[in-house]
Amino acid sequence: MSKDRIRLSSTAAISQRAPDHNTNSNMRNRQIAWLRFVGLIIVSICACVNAAYSQSNNSGTDQGEAGEPYPNMPSIAPIGVRIGKYLDVPASAQGPAIDPAKGYRLQDMGRGLYMITDNAYQSMFLAYDRGVVVIDAPPGYAAHIPQAIAEVSDKPITHIIYSHSHIDHIGGAKALGGHPVIIAQEETLRLLKRAADPNRLLPTVTFSDKYTLRVGNQVLELSYHGNAHEPGNIFIYAPLQRVLMVVDVVFPGWMPWRRFALAQDIPGYFAQVEEIRKMDWDTLVGGHVARTGTHSDVDVQAEFNRDVRQAATTALATTKPGVGLNPLDKANPWAAFDNYIDRVAAQCVNTLTPKWSAKLAGFDVYVWDQCYAMEQSLRIE
Numbered sequence: 001m002s003k004d005r006i007r008l009s010s011t012a013a014i015s016q017r018a019p020d021h022n023t024n025s026n027m028r029n030r031q032i033a034w035l036r037f038v039g040l041i042i043v044s045i046c047a048c049v050n051a052a053y054s055q056s057n058n059s060g061t062d063q064g065e066a067g068e069p070y071p072n073m074p075s076i077a078p079i080g081v082r083i084g085k086y087l088d089v090p091a092s093a094q095g096p097a098i099d100p101a102k103g104y105r106l107q108d109m110g111r112g113l114y115m116i117t118d119n120a121y122q123s124m125f126l127a128y129d130r131g132v133v134v135i136d137a138p139p140g141y142a143a144h145i146p147q148a149i150a151e152v153s154d155k156p157i158t159h160i161i162y163s164h165s166h167i168d169h170i171g172g173a174k175a176l177g178g179h180p181v182i183i184a185q186e187e188t189l190r191l192l193k194r195a196a197d198p199n200r201l202l203p204t205v206t207f208s209d210k211y212t213l214r215v216g217n218q219v220l221e222l223s224y225h226g227n228a229h230e231p232g233n234i235f236i237y238a239p240l241q242r243v244l245m246v247v248d249v250v251f252p253g254w255m256p257w258r259r260f261a262l263a264q265d266i267p268g269y270f271a272q273v274e275e276i277r278k279m280d281w282d283t284l285v286g287g288h289v290a291r292t293g294t295h296s297d298v299d300v301q302a303e304f305n306r307d308v309r310q311a312a313t314t315a316l317a318t319t320k321p322g323v324g325l326n327p328l329d330k331a332n333p334w335a336a337f338d339n340y341i342d343r344v345a346a347q348c349v350n351t352l353t354p355k356w357s358a359k360l361a362g363f364d365v366y367v368w369d370q371c372y373a374m375e376q377s378l379r380i381e
């Protein structure tokens with residue numbers, strides 16, 4: 001019975017007695033008070049029953065429905081739950097503004113080397129006496145690349161270097177036109193053959209470990225350090241400018257994209273961050289975000305990686321499997337693991353939040369992803 005119906009019927013009972021003009025008025029008042037009292041009791045009982053019913057609904061008696069939150073649930077919303085207002089981007093993660101009329105920003109890295117960015121993606125080009133070497137062509141702004149080159153050179157694009165095979169970094173290659181030499185690691189050629197994407201022209205020159213490109217008085221040193229983000233992802237070093245470009249590994253000022261930027265090999269990914277950290281360079285181009293990186297940015301990311309690994313290691317060791325699992329799910333090992341891994345991830349997020357939530361931009365966006373990726377890597381790799 002609904003609360004409203006109870007209220008209606010008790011009011012009706014009261015009003016039926018209200019016009020009585022023969023009875024003693026004290027008696028009538030007592031009757032009214034009594035009816036009101038009984039009505040209140042019934043309303044309260046119904047309210048309790050309703051609350052209990054809706055709570056039992058929340059606790060997941062209906063199969064497959066969300067249940068009670070885990071104990072010590074983090075305040076950072078888990079994957080799939082809408083965030084009302086994401087954490088503010090710290091000033092340390094911001095970069096110079098884009099000219100909206102141009103749609104890109106050109107950053108002079110010295111001696112003919114330039115970075116182009118729309119403050120979400122980053123690519124480069126290197127001008128020499130007879131031409132231009134383009135390094136990556138993100139499709140989002142590839143149409144602006146010739147215009148950006150024209151700001152500083154009237155020479156044709158003679159070479160394109162692919163950092164790796166992913167479409168979001170090289171899908172604008174064909175749109176650049178001409179017949180440039182295209183250089184990539186041999187794994188990138190393999191993946192591009194499989195993708196058979198006409199916008200990602202196949203490399204014409206490939207290498208296994210190292211390749212040095214000398215054009216005019218410019219030098220680029222390409223090297224392969226194994227799988228991390230994906231097979232074929234290379235380090236591109238400009239020794240004269242002391243600029244290192246490694247895409248999708250370090251995100252200056254930011255949390256890596258979800259699941260360590262979709263790293264296909266997480267131990268390899270962690271090792272590459274350490275490798276970048278120990279190398280000798282002045283400026284890092286990471287392929288994303290609004291600014292270039294420094295050694296201090298790489299130190300911060302390496303520290304974050306170590307903290308995630310430690311938090312997930314501790315959570316795996318101290319979380320008891322099966323706690324809070326509905327006994328009716330005992331024969332469902334997938335359910336038992338889901339419940340266990342969720343609680344491991346929640347503990348990992350709680351461990352990281354105080355130190356990192358205001359330090360790295362996008363912490364609330366991807367911290368759950370990093371914890372899930374980390375615990376899985378630690379369990380099986």
Ligand SMILES: [Zn+2]
Pocket residue numbers: 164166169229248
């Ligand atoms: Zn990628």
